[in-house]
Amino acid sequence: MAAKRQKKPDSARTQPNRKSSLYGVPTWIGGRRSRAASNGENNGNGEPTSGGAGDASSGGAAASVRNVIDSCKKILDDQVERGRKAASAQGGAFGSLSDQAERMIRAVSDAVIDVSTMWIDYIGSVTQAGDWFPRRDAQDGGQPTVQISPAGAATVDLKLAADTELETLRFQPLMDSDGNVWDTGIQAVAAPSDDTWFRLVVRASQPEGRYHGAVLDETSGEVRGTLSVEVKRT
Amino acid sequence: MSKPIEVAVIGGGCASITAAFELTKPEHEGKYSVTVYQQGWRIGGKGASGRGADDRIEEHGLHIWMGFYDNAFRVMRECYEELGRDPAEHRIATCDDAFFEGSQVGVTERMTDEEWNVWTTCFPSTKGRPGDPLTDNSPFSVASYLSHAVKLVATLLKAAAQEPGGSDDEKEEERPRLRDAAGLLGQFRRLLGYAQLGTLAGLVEALQALESVLGWLGRNPKRGGAEGSLLADLVHKLSAGIRGFAERRFAKDAERRRLWEVIDLMLTIVRGSIREGLMTHPDGFDAIDHYDFREWLEKHGASPATTDCAFVRAVAYDLIFAYEDGDTDRPSTSAAQALRGGMRMFFGYRGALFWRMTSGMGDIVFTPFYEVLRKRGVKFEFFHRLENVKLADPATLEPGERPYVEALEFDVQAKVRGGAEYEPLVDVRGLPCWPAEPDWKQLVGGRRMKEAGVDFESFWDKEKKSRKTLRVTKDFDFVVLGLGLGAVPYVCSELVERDARWRRMVERVKTVNTQAFQLWMHPTMEELGYTGPQEVTVSGFVEPFDTWAAMPHLLSEESWPEDRKPRSLAYFCNVFPTPPGALDREDTSYPLKRLAEARENAVDFLNRDVHRLWSDAASPKGGFRWQVLVEGPGGGSAAKKRSGSARLDSQFWTANVNPTDRYVLSLPGTAKDRISPLDNTYDNLTVAGDWTACGHVAGCVEAAVMSGRLAAHSISQQPPLEDIVAYDHP
Ligand SMILES: Cc1cc2nc3c(=O)[nH]c(=O)nc-3n(C[C@H](O)[C@H](O)[C@H](O)COP(=O)(O)OP(=O)(O)OC[C@H]3O[C@@H](n4cnc5c(N)ncnc54)[C@H](O)[C@@H]3O)c2cc1C
Numbered sequence: 001m002a003a004k005r006q007k008k009p010d011s012a013r014t015q016p017n018r019k020s021s022l023y024g025v026p027t028w029i030g031g032r033r034s035r036a037a038s039n040g041e042n043n044g045n046g047e048p049t050s051g052g053a054g055d056a057s058s059g060g061a062a063a064s065v066r067n068v069i070d071s072c073k074k075i076l077d078d079q080v081e082r083g084r085k086a087a088s089a090q091g092g093a094f095g096s097l098s099d100q101a102e103r104m105i106r107a108v109s110d111a112v113i114d115v116s117t118m119w120i121d122y123i124g125s126v127t128q129a130g131d132w133f134p135r136r137d138a139q140d141g142g143q144p145t146v147q148i149s150p151a152g153a154a155t156v157d158l159k160l161a162a163d164t165e166l167e168t169l170r171f172q173p174l175m176d177s178d179g180n181v182w183d184t185g186i187q188a189v190a191a192p193s194d195d196t197w198f199r200l201v202v203r204a205s206q207p208e209g210r211y212h213g214a215v216l217d218e219t220s221g222e223v224r225g226t227l228s229v230e231v232k233r234t
Numbered sequence: 235m236s237k238p239i240e241v242a243v244i245g246g247g248c249a250s251i252t253a254a255f256e257l258t259k260p261e262h263e264g265k266y267s268v269t270v271y272q273q274g275w276r277i278g279g280k281g282a283s284g285r286g287a288d289d290r291i292e293e294h295g296l297h298i299w300m301g302f303y304d305n306a307f308r309v310m311r312e313c314y315e316e317l318g319r320d321p322a323e324h325r326i327a328t329c330d331d332a333f334f335e336g337s338q339v340g341v342t343e344r345m346t347d348e349e350w351n352v353w354t355t356c357f358p359s360t361k362g363r364p365g366d367p368l369t370d371n372s373p374f375s376v377a378s379y380l381s382h383a384v385k386l387v388a389t390l391l392k393a394a395a396q397e398p399g400g401s402d403d404e405k406e407e408e409r410p411r412l413r414d415a416a417g418l419l420g421q422f423r424r425l426l427g428y429a430q431l432g433t434l435a436g437l438v439e440a441l442q443a444l445e446s447v448l449g450w451l452g453r454n455p456k457r458g459g460a461e462g463s464l465l466a467d468l469v470h471k472l473s474a475g476i477r478g479f480a481e482r483r484f485a486k487d488a489e490r491r492r493l494w495e496v497i498d499l500m501l502t503i504v505r506g507s508i509r510e511g512l513m514t515h516p517d518g519f520d521a522i523d524h525y526d527f528r529e530w531l532e533k534h535g536a537s538p539a540t541t542d543c544a545f546v547r548a549v550a551y552d553l554i555f556a557y558e559d560g561d562t563d564r565p566s567t568s569a570a571q572a573l574r575g576g577m578r579m580f581f582g583y584r585g586a587l588f589w590r591m592t593s594g595m596g597d598i599v600f601t602p603f604y605e606v607l608r609k610r611g612v613k614f615e616f617f618h619r620l621e622n623v624k625l626a627d628p629a630t631l632e633p634g635e636r637p638y639v640e641a642l643e644f645d646v647q648a649k650v651r652g653g654a655e656y657e658p659l660v661d662v663r664g665l666p667c668w669p670a671e672p673d674w675k676q677l678v679g680g681r682r683m684k685e686a687g688v689d690f691e692s693f694w695d696k697e698k699k700s701r702k703t704l705r706v707t708k709d710f711d712f713v714v715l716g717l718g719l720g721a722v723p724y725v726c727s728e729l730v731e732r733d734a735r736w737r738r739m740v741e742r743v744k745t746v747n748t749q750a751f752q753l754w755m756h757p758t759m760e761e762l763g764y765t766g767p768q769e770v771t772v773s774g775f776v777e778p779f780d781t782w783a784a785m786p787h788l789l790s791e792e793s794w795p796e797d798r799k800p801r802s803l804a805y806f807c808n809v810f811p812t813p814p815g816a817l818d819r820e821d822t823s824y825p826l827k828r829l830a831e832a833r834e835n836a837v838d839f840l841n842r843d844v845h846r847l848w849s850d851a852a853s854p855k856g857g858f859r860w861q862v863l864v865e866g867p868g869g870g871s872a873a874k875k876r877s878g879s880a881r882l883d884s885q886f887w888t889a890n891v892n893p894t895d896r897y898v899l900s901l902p903g904t905a906k907d908r909i910s911p912l913d914n915t916y917d918n919l920t921v922a923g924d925w926t927a928c929g930h931v932a933g934c935v936e937a938a939v940m941s942g943r944l945a946a947h948s949i950s951q952q953p954p955l956e957d958i959v960a961y962d963h964p
Contacts, residue, residue, distance in 0.1 A: 005638065006239055006711035008920065008949055011912040016929045017962040018518030 200229060208233050238267035241949065242642060242710040244620050245894075246270050246277025248935050249922035250716025251603045252309055252942025257950055258610045266950065268612045269710075271644065273619040274690035275658055275672035276596065277604060279718060280895055281935065283594030284670030287866050289662045289793040291594035292670050292886045294895070295750040296783050296807040298590060298771060299333065299364075301583025303936040304959035305943060307333075307365030310599065316609075317602045326665060332598045334787075335359065335586030340772035342847070343492065343544040350775070350846040353492060353544065354766045357580075357587035364584045368959065376512045376519070376964050382581040383500040495543040498536055503573065506534030518964025523570035523931075524903040530569035548774030549576060552781055552808075554932060555897045560746040560812035562777040571900040571931045574963065578930075588771060593791045596668035601659060605666070616656045617647040617677075617690060618702065623715065623726045625916070626706075636917040639713050641705050645698040647690050649678045662793065693724075693892045694822045712918050714945050718894030719925035720745040723816070729916075735909060742907045743925055745896030747810035749778070749832040751887035752785075754800035754864040759784055762802065762862070763850030776843045778835045779806040800864045806836070809897070810889060817893065825891055832889035837879045898925040898933040905931045911944035920948045929961040 210230045241257055243250045250270065257266040276282055283293045299306060311329045319327035326332050340354035506512075506522075515521040522530055527550050528541040540546070547565075550556065554575070556567035579587065591598040608614070624641040631637065650656045656676055659666040672690065674680030678699070688697045704710050717725060722740055729736045759768060764784075771783040785803045794800060810832065817824070840860075845852035853859045860877065866884040876883065890896070908927035911920050921941075924933045928941035943958045955961055 003707040005707055005918070007636070007638075007917040008712060008914055009951060010914050011948055013955075014910040014912040014914075015927070018520055018964045019516045 202229075202231060206231050238264055239712065239949075240710045241266050241268045241712045241714060242704060243268055243270045243714040243716060243922075244642070245279060245716035245718075245923075246272040246600070246614075247279030247716055247718070247923065248281055248306070248599075248938035249924065249926075249942040249945070250714055251277060251600065251607070252939045253714045253716065253920075253922050253945040254607055254612055255309055255313065255603060256943055256946030256953060258607065258612055259952070261952070262950060264611075268607075269615060270607070270612060271615045271618040271620060271642075273617070273647065275616055275656070276600075276668045277614075278596045278600045278668065280890075280897070281595045281599060283596035283668060285594070285597075285660060285662055285667045286670040286886065288795075288798075289667075289791075290752075290754065290886070291597075291788055291792060292752065292888075293594060293750065293805065294888065294890060295748055296771075296781060296805045297595045297935075298336065298588050298783070299935060300579055301360070301364050301586050301589060302578040302960075303364050303589075303934075303939070304368070304584075305365075306936045306939040307363065307589075308959070309939060309943075310602075311365050313602045313606050316606050324664060326592060326598065332592055332602075333589040334592060336588045336590035336769055336771065337586040338767035338770040339587060340766065340770050341544040341548040341774040342772060342776075343774070344776075352766055352772055352847060354770055354772070356767065357583070359586055360584055362584040364589070366584060376507055376515075379577040379581055380504050380507055382577075383504050386496075386500050386580075492543070492545070495537075495540045496545055498540040499531070499543070499546065502531050502534050502536040502540065506530060507573075512964070515964075519570040519574045520905055521570070522573070523568050523905045525569040526565075526902045527567050527569045527572035528565070529902075544774045548780075549579070552773045552775075554900070554934075555746055555748060555809040556899060557746065557809045558744065558899070558901065559814055560809045562780075562809065566899070566901050568900045568902045568905065568931065570905060574930070575932050578960070578963070590769070590785075590787070592787065593665065594667065594788075597662075597665060600668065601666050604658070614656075614658075616658060617649075619645045619647055619690075619698075620717070620725050621645050621701075623713070623729060623919075625728045625732065636915065638916050638918045639706060641703050642710065642713065644702040644704070645696075646700045646702050647697050648672070648680075648683070649699045650676050651678055662791075665791075689825075691892060692825055693721075693817065693894075694819055694825055696819075706918060712920070712949050714920055714922050714949075716922040716942070716945075718745070718896060719743060719898050719923060720893030720896035724819075724893060733915070735907075735915075739907050739909055739925075742901070742904045744899050744901055744904075745812070745893075745925075746899060747812040747828070748807065748890045748895075748897050749810035749835060749888065750805065750807040750890070751779075751832070751836045751882075751885060752806075753802075753804045753885050754789075755802045755804070755862045756800065756864055757850075757862050758801045759786070759848065761850065762848040763845075764848045772847070775847065776839075777808065778810075779808045779839045779843075781807045782847060783807075794864075795867075798864050798867075806839070810891070812891075812896065825889070828889040828891045829887070833882065833887050836887050837882060840882075841879070898923075900931050900933070911941055912948045914948070920945045929958070929963060 208231050241254075243254050254268045254270055258268055270277070276284065278294075280294055281297060283291055286292045307329070310332075314327075314329040314332065321327040321331075324331075337357040337359070338354060339357060340352045343351050343353060510522055512519060512521060517523075525533070528546065531541045531546070532538075550567050550572040551565045554567065556565055558564040558566045604614070620642060622643040623639055624643060626638050626640040628637065654676070657673070658668065660669045660673070661667070671684075672680075674684045677683065683697065689695045690697065715726070719740070722736075723730055726736070730740055731737075755762070768786060769784055771781070773781045775782060783805045785805050786801075789800055789803055810828070840851075840858035841856075844858060851859055851862065858879075860879060860881040863881045863885060865876070865881070905927070908925060908931070909921055910927040911922055913921070922938075922945035923941055924935075924938040926941045926944070928937050928944055930937040930940055940958055940961060943953055944955075944961070947953060947955060947958070
């Protein structure tokens with residue numbers, strides 16, 4: 001009898017997924033073993049699932065951020081236009097420069113204006129994706145809760161993601177789900193015993209609420225994840 | 235254990251060898267039995283090298299690995315680990331011994347008809363090494379690339395302000411970090427308070443502020459109005475500031491122009507990427523694949539000086555042979571791949587921008603793979619030239635059955651004496667290496683073939699001892715087709731005739747010939763008048779040889795007698811004219827004619843152009859000082875007789891005109907024409923090579939390795955696609 005012909009298995013796909021994932025974390029980083037994939041926060045395409053993994057507050061926060069973006073856009077459109085006009089009014093100021101130099105400098109200044117609008121576009125696109133809080137929290141599992149009493153400050157220790165050094169992170173001020181920003185009161189400090197943990201110090205006067213804030217890479221400014229903490233009063 | 239699945243791997247280039255390596259990993263527990271079928275006496279393909287007289291290394295062309303080759307370095311490191319050479323016994327025992335950082339990079343720029351400047355720079359070392367596991371702060375998204383570009387602009391602004399030989403006259407102030415609203419607001423006020431925003435510190439700071447400002451506005455909805463107008467003022471003053479700054483700097487110092495060109499280039503890329511919506515486009519950079527890179531830059535406002543600058547020419551065209559049909563008047567490269575490659579190259583490298591090999595590429599890369607694969611039980615059938623991939627007759631397919639490869643037809647080019655296995659390596663002072671020609675002594679009729687000038691790697695050579703046909707299920711189950719793309723029309727004519735996608739691919743994804751030569755010289759580079767960094771790679775030079783690398787580190791790897799020891803070694807490489815259309819295999823004089831043409835190009839180039847790089851290489855009467863060239867062995871008396879350009883005969887040059895050896899171009903609009911190794915139209919065939927749709931659409935080692943990993947995945951589902959670094963890259 002003739003041997004049975006072997007057939008290759010069909011691949012799930014035959015093309016790369018070129019869509020940039022949010023926050024500069026492409027699909028292949030960490031591979032199968034990545035935290036995001038293993039705890040079900042990744043839809044397999046490397047994009048965080050929309051809806052913030054069940055965080056009820058994130059929808060409201062995303063909406064408020066969208067409003068901010070919209071109003072910023074208006075302001076900027078208007079102001080950038082004014083800037084452009086003003087810049088072109090200065091057009092004659094090149095004096096002794098060659099044509100080539102003049103063209104180049106104009107291109108540079110135009111680009112600067114574009115760069116400023118880029119960040120609006122980018123933030124806008126992030127919010128349109130409906131996932132301002134992708135929930136790549138610093139801690140595995142649910143949202144950490146910290147109980148504070150009027151008597152004094154409280155702390156909560158959170159585990160850092162693997163391969164992350166505290167010094168490389170910048171914590172944005174945390175914001176509650178209405179879009180109100182609370183200046184300080186929650187700070188990150190290295191837990192003394194172990195550098196893979198960090199500690200949030202919560203002032204006794206901190207109002208109750210769910211707080212969220214981006215955690216950025218100190219040097220590149222990229223968003224590394226989001227920190228969400230609920231503050232409850234005893 | 236059930237019978238292993240037989241995999242026939244065709245060719246021994248980076249892609250096929252990677253596929254063989256992945257398929258025979260211990261995790262598969264011997265599920266796949268792999269045989270590599272390779273024409274001639276060595277593996278390596280476009281990355282092959284061979285040891286010639288005096289053990290000198292003769293390369294297919296200049297080979298450098300980039301610091302972003304995460305897949306290539308990863309498998310290479312795994313290979314060296316498995317090889318387990320004892321560092322006490324082997325001078326090249328580990329991957330760290332095999333590669334070293336070679337980040338001295340230069341571009342050349344024509345100042346006047348006679349004067350060329352070589353701009354060299356050393357790219358700083360970065361953390362880690364290519365192939366290290368990635369963490370999620372790796373900068374691989376369009377947005378993060380753009381933010382790197384903006385940062386680079388700030389750095390270049392500072393560089394442009396540097397006085398020649400002196401220090402920066404613009405004092406940079408200690409700046410508060412943009413951590414919070416109050417800080418940002420304060421910073422704005424301070425910036426706007428400058429007499430004019432034309433100081434370096436002010437400009438750099440303003441660029442950084444622009445990067446951060448919107449994030450801040452996003453968190454401060456109630457204060458957007460007031461700060462919004464501050465922002466507009468900032469942008470306005472910044473524009474004026476850049477002009478003022480440039481007016482003072484740029485006009486008085488023409489050399490600064492180079493930096494301005496790079497600034498302009500970066501800002502054009504940022505602007506173009508925003509305008510084209512690349513940050514969120516589902517096709518990533520491929521959304522602009524239909525543009526030539528320069529055309530795309532022009533579209534987004536780059537100045538003509540920028541699109542034609544040495545940097546663009548060197549990186550986006552010369553280094554990747556991006557000249558259609560090898561015609562240096564027809565530069566062409568996909569904007570998508572130029573950006574993808576450029577961004578990964580400059581913003582994604584780890585350790586060093588460039589990594590150099592401490593010996594020939596064959597010895598550094600392919601010997602370890604060969605030895606490890608042999609140990610794992612992989613069979614190597616050298617001197618097997620595939621002549622035809624035979625498809626099953628469509629009429630015989632069962633309903634629903636997919637087409638498949640029924641047979642592989644080979645010419646067996648040579649037989650080994652006594653039916654033994656061919657032993658391909660030679661020992662060079664303890665290092666197993668590939669020779670530049672076969673070991674004729676092992677071959678039946680070897681002496682005759684040597685005397686007849688048989689060249690097993692030549693497309694035109696028809697030497698064959700017998701034919702061999704491998705049949706599906708009997709001799710193989712799966713095929714990994716790892717030939718160079720240029721060979722596909724000749725070897726896979728059935729596929730090309732029957733399948734429109736294959737036809738389209740071979741018509742549109744074009745390939746080009748290349749030419750290269752190597753010089754071993756008595757004087758040091760300094761004595762030749764070159765005073766820049768010693769181990770430099772320079773591109774963007776005059777045609778016909780636009781790329782030069784100083785390779786002095788290889789001399790100690792060769793075996794030169796004291797009286798002929800060279801003190802410098804130079805590699806040159808370039809594209810080579812490639813007439814369109816099919817080659818005539820009967821025209822056996824063709825490769826010799828082309829080799830003579832490459833030699834002639836080298837002679838002209840050395841006589842006419844090289845003194846612009848090495849000012850003392852010209853003789854007082856003009857032309858090249860041919861006597862600087864070191865003679866080959868036995869050259870003693872012959873050397874005295876050989877004078878003028880005849881001395882070049884002692885050196886090495888090559889015209890890479892075999893179809894399989896042609897370099898694969900990334901022409902605009904052709905990314906979609908490539909076939910993926912994951913494609914399953916033919917259910918027992920997978921393709922592997924730098925010409926496939928492997929994610930990185932470029933002719934380079936990394937693309938070939940990615941493709942080999944994908945080919946292995948298509949057969950064994952391993953490695954997982956997420957582990958193929960940057961397959962899912964925008
Ligand atoms: C001059 C030059 C310089 C380069 N420099 C660099 C560089 O600096 N850095 C970099 O990353 N990349 C460089 N490249 C590109 C790099 O070499 C290739 O991308 C890579 O080697 C391609 O590997 P591959 O496996 O796809 O194909 P190939 O290397 O072409 O392998 C094809 C294999 O198939 C075999 N074969 C062909 N026909 C047959 C047949 N009929 N039967 C049996 N076997 C057959 C060949 O002998 C070969 O072993 C350079 C290329 C050239 C030409």
